[in-house]
Amino acid sequence: MDADTALPSPAAKATTNEPLPPRRPFSLAARAALATGLVLAAFLGVVGLTLSRTNADNALKDQQERLENFVTAYLSGMEVVNRTGKVFLPDTPPDQAFSRPGSGLYAVVIGDNNLRLESPSAIGRDFGFLRQLQPGESEFGPVDTRMGRLYYYAYGVSWDLSDRKSIPLTVMVAQTEDVIEGQNAETRRSLVFWLSSLGVMLILLQLLLLRWSLTPLRKVATEMSRVERGHAEHLDNQYPLELTGLTERINAFIDSEREQRTRYRNTLADLAHSLKTPLAVIRSRLELAGENTPFRGDVLDQVRRMDELVAYQLARAATSGRQTFATTAVPFAEHAEDLVQSLEKVYAAKNVLCEFDIDEGAVFYGEQGDLLELMGNLLENAFKWARHRVLLVVRFEPQAGRQRPDLWLSVEDDGPGIDEDKVEKVLQRGVRGDERVQGHGIGLSIVQDIVRAYKGELTVDRSPEFGGARFAVRLPSG
Template structure:
């Protein structure tokens, strides 16, 4: 996989393999590293701020603790090796103090102070040798060591000390410290050498390494847990802000709380101003539309009243009356469209569907008392509509009015939950009237259709319902009713389900 970075120095795009090191200085700029880290955290942590921070901190913590572990392990090994060198140097002095010569033969004139020199398999061995004569003397512990397999430093200058590792031909590894001295009546320097097996050193180093990484691993887990807690505590105001916004969206709150940290106070203040501005703007729209409705409807009512005083049966006056009625319907329709255009707001309130349906049903049963309309209700009481209650009443009023007017005395209203995530609702109004033919179904719901081309008997109710529903992102369709007439189906997504 390859990543593409823009260099801030040469303004060129470089293609970098994620497993390779940058080959040019400009490719290693911090901007490339920052983009790479951002890309990795985005891919792994998604678009959650907490996850991105956790991933970034985990990567940095892993790198830091890993480097710390390597440095401490190396420092311990160096310290341990230095201690071995010093101990072997002391053992050389022990050999020097105990060795003597008689008639050209070396021997230990006294017991060695280091008891391991006298024990087999003690991992501590002493040799006295020269380049010209070879081995001159060895400690008791070295009786099973093949001197020929040892490569001692006979080029060491007199009075000098050497320390290092020695690998025998048999595969054994030793630390070896040598010291070259002059000896009377000897032409070649005498080399005092002390060897110690590396097994103990390796065991101590491995034990320290295991303990070190165990402690660092535990520390990493502890730091990550603390980091999670700190992030949750630090990001709590953001989560509270998101919750407050959801409450405003659900209509459970009017504004954001003001008790936020200083860093978020400007954001919350501006959001509150935006919310207030939208509410004031909606209020101004409604006031203006109400004034417009009053100014238009009053002259129309006066004209209708004057015409009503004239004798009935005049064909010209009947035509004028018919056109006035149509003008009144057009005004009502266009005002309703203007009102519903801005109602699908994120600042809507929750309206219980069952309550509104019950109120509208009771009203229409009184209006059509002469038809003895039976309205059957099947509404989930937990369903809440997010929007303006007047819009829901307008839609239900138009649909139920048509069902009562053109049905044959039986109407059914149902509202059910379709899905939980996201919650959606199907609202259905059915009647047992003549129904709507398949050819007219799309035409009566089409936006922008002329009022004088609507199907006879349907008025403008369905067009108003379609416009209001569209403003809320809902879908409206016409189907056959199980009662024998028409079924109007509206599917809403902007609902809430009560707990």
């Protein structure tokens, strides 16, 4: 097979195990949202704890005040018989809960000589923690009992009798923790609900503000994508002050890249004309010279080789390579039609049928000349070796997180294919697999250079449909 038949490009991907790519950093929006969410959660948590603790302290003060009022009510309603010193609790308690056994609200009065009076709710209950207090002395606090935790308030008094005697009494009112804990739990539930609702609202508001604040950056990314795809030439100039310097420098870089590429191509074109004209003159002089001219054949062969080398090296140097800022998106279908029509005329005697399988809207992000060189050399090689059929396949393969999809192009034929043991040999530039077939052995070497310039991969294997050779090119999106 012709040395135009190239094998796996040196730009091919390695088959060894490669380390996983580094994890992509969080976006600016994600960073801001995460930081704001953490700060907001910490702030609302501190506010919630502070409010809950304040409410608990207030509830404890309210409980103490309520129990003090009950003690005052009992003292004001008690009766003491002056003659006997007998003490009676009020007939009507300050709260009906004192009259219901096990209600959780208890009243106890103790004094000298084992004096002990209890409200109906306290009968049979254990108040072993209660002690007699000095007149004017008081106690308040929680205490753990077999009935559970109680909040109690006790106050010591001295009840004066008419005979100038006095009776020391200690009045205690206690209540189970259910009431105060129920109030605290209800307050905590309310705090959690309202603070959570406030947090969600603030996060949504923050996301809206972030989205609005980052709109210029998203606009830059969108316009960069348009420039990469060749749908626009520059970024817009209407940006906030903080981004103006960045966008102006990007536009300057785009212009500089395009101007440099244009100057490079023009210089190469001038060089091509400068070299080809002297070579053409030398060749024509040698061909007109007589057969007996010394060294005519050798010099003519060397001139012909120089001409081929100049053509190859200029084609290789003119390859633009992968462009970040494509000036235009080159469509495949129409150029493939033109190339195949030309090749069908050249190889009309072989009656080759070329079929297309091209994705709708498939385009090449690069120079049109590179596409024509790439596709033209692959198709010409297939036409040379095909018996009757050639297939051109072009596919787009979208890649996550990239604006452009990868491009996959293959050319298959029903010819003899390539033996594995000839892979390294035919890869060399200027070597033909079959000297009987016309060619200089540089066509697919140019293809390899183009693929390498675009950071792509060129592989050769057997056509699964035709059994001949299949040349597959993958060009990455970025």
